[in-house]
Amino acid sequence: MNRTAMRASQKDFENSINQVKLLKKDPGNEVKLKLYALYKQATEGPCNMPKPGVFDLINKAKWDAWNALGSLPKEAARQNYVDLVSSLSPSLESSSQVEPGTDRKSTGFETLVVTSEDGITKIMFNRPKKKNAINTEMYHEIMRALKAASKDDSIITVLTGNGDYYSSGNDLTNFTDIPPGGVEEKAKNNAVLLREFVGCFIDFPKPLIAVVNGPAVGISVTLLGLFDAVYASDRATFHTPFSHLGQSPEGCSSYTFPKIMSPAKATEMLIFGKKLTAGEACAQGLVTEVFPDSTFQKEVWTRLKAFAKLPPNVLRISKEVIRKREREKLHAVNAEECNVLQGRWLSDECTNAVVNFLSRKSKL
Numbered sequence: 001m002n003r004t005a006m007r008a009s010q011k012d013f014e015n016s017i018n019q020v021k022l023l024k025k026d027p028g029n030e031v032k033l034k035l036y037a038l039y040k041q042a043t044e045g046p047c048n049m050p051k052p053g054v055f056d057l058i059n060k061a062k063w064d065a066w067n068a069l070g071s072l073p074k075e076a077a078r079q080n081y082v083d084l085v086s087s088l089s090p091s092l093e094s095s096s097q098v099e100p101g102t103d104r105k106s107t108g109f110e111t112l113v114v115t116s117e118d119g120i121t122k123i124m125f126n127r128p129k130k131k132n133a134i135n136t137e138m139y140h141e142i143m144r145a146l147k148a149a150s151k152d153d154s155i156i157t158v159l160t161g162n163g164d165y166y167s168s169g170n171d172l173t174n175f176t177d178i179p180p181g182g183v184e185e186k187a188k189n190n191a192v193l194l195r196e197f198v199g200c201f202i203d204f205p206k207p208l209i210a211v212v213n214g215p216a217v218g219i220s221v222t223l224l225g226l227f228d229a230v231y232a233s234d235r236a237t238f239h240t241p242f243s244h245l246g247q248s249p250e251g252c253s254s255y256t257f258p259k260i261m262s263p264a265k266a267t268e269m270l271i272f273g274k275k276l277t278a279g280e281a282c283a284q285g286l287v288t289e290v291f292p293d294s295t296f297q298k299e300v301w302t303r304l305k306a307f308a309k310l311p312p313n314v315l316r317i318s319k320e321v322i323r324k325r326e327r328e329k330l331h332a333v334n335a336e337e338c339n340v341l342q343g344r345w346l347s348d349e350c351t352n353a354v355v356n357f358l359s360r361k362s363k364l
């Protein structure tokens with residue numbers, strides 16, 4: 001069927017908008033900008049916004065894309081949007097395929113492998129090609145996996161990473177997918193979601209253990225303050241480069257880190273971005289024990305299997321006794337951190353750091 005000879009109806013347009021939300025494969029920034037521009041042109045007509053400042057790189061790229069459509073009629077923009085989405089259909093279809101060696105697994109989760117045996121539920125981050133960066137889908141899946149683990153018949157729950165990294169933290173492309181409501185709406189929604197995400201760790205009722213198989217960055221480090229034990233390979237490093245990214249601490253680390261390691265040591269990590277080796281993190285109290293990488297998996301899993309044979313009720317009860325005094329405080333800290341971060345995400349410092357990473361001008 002020759003779509004260009006047809007007029008896309010409002011229904012076709014709405015279907016295409018919904019299809020975009022279902023895309024499993026990131027179509028890339030160029031296509032996303034085109035989609036944004038065509039959507040705006042189809043719904044609002046020619047670009048009617050003031051040109052963003054030169055340092056507001058993301059909004060300027062969006063403005064440029066929209067403005068480049070000139071006086072293209074709304075109907076033509078609608079048709080072009082529908083055609084563009086239709087040309088992306090392979091990435092829609094790919095969502096149901098499981099390709100060996102990719103980040104996808106057929107476990108009911110796209111970004112995790114979740115298994116349960118020997119009394120242990122293991123939640124493994126599974127985007128090794130992206131160093132297990134946590135994209136929006138993974139945030140949601142981790143919450144789902146934690147909620148399920150809190151109710152299943154396992155005794156302890158373990159988080160770990162597939163591949164050479166534990167996790168490189170927040171996926172920085174999370175910042176590029178701007179909804180029609182704009183950056184303010186995105187920041188607000190993310191703050192709500194982040195608060196809910198961290199809340200799942202604060203409230204987790206069973207012993208929660210991190211098996212840190214390699215380097216850990218950002219939120220994957222800060223959350224460790226909410227775990228009950230942290231075992232690390234001697235290959236692991238612990239890095240919270242928030243200031244480099246124009247961002248402030250989360251995961252309750254503004255409260256847990258100074259308590260765990262002293263305010264001065266926490267400042268070096270959270271404000272100045274000092275990267276700790278596994279040995280240093282253990283000396284600071286963030287890590288429970290470090291193992292040589294060659295024997296890490298064997299030694300740690302032997303130990304965890306022994307833990308999982310302990311009487312289950314007393315483990316939960318003892319965790320509750322240890323944690324309950326802090327829970328309310330932790331929720332308050334979480335709320336405040338998310339609130340501060342919401343403002344940070346709108347700052348030039350944060351935008352420029354993300355754009356620099358995505359345009360490969362900088363890494364950690």
Ligand SMILES: CCCCCCCCCCC/C=C/C(=O)SCCNC(=O)CCNC(=O)[C@H](O)C(C)(C)COP(=O)(O)OP(=O)(O)OC[C@H]1O[C@@H](n2cnc3c(N)ncnc32)[C@H](O)[C@@H]1OP(=O)(O)O
Nearest residue numbers: 130131133139168169170171172190193194218219363364
């Ligand atoms: C509930 C929903 C809530 C949504 C809320 C969204 C916002 C929540 C924000 C919470 C606050 C969190 C803060 C943080 O976590 S800050 C830390 C962010 N992480 C980083 O800055 C790390 C960036 N990555 C790097 O510097 C390097 O990639 C790294 C040193 C980790 C590894 O370098 P190396 O050279 O070994 O490998 P590559 O760079 O080639 O990486 C391989 C591919 O992986 C991609 N990658 C890696 N990390 C990330 C990342 N964090 N975000 C996006 N992409 C990442 C990298 O681009 C490579 O991809 P390609 O092969 O396609 O080029």
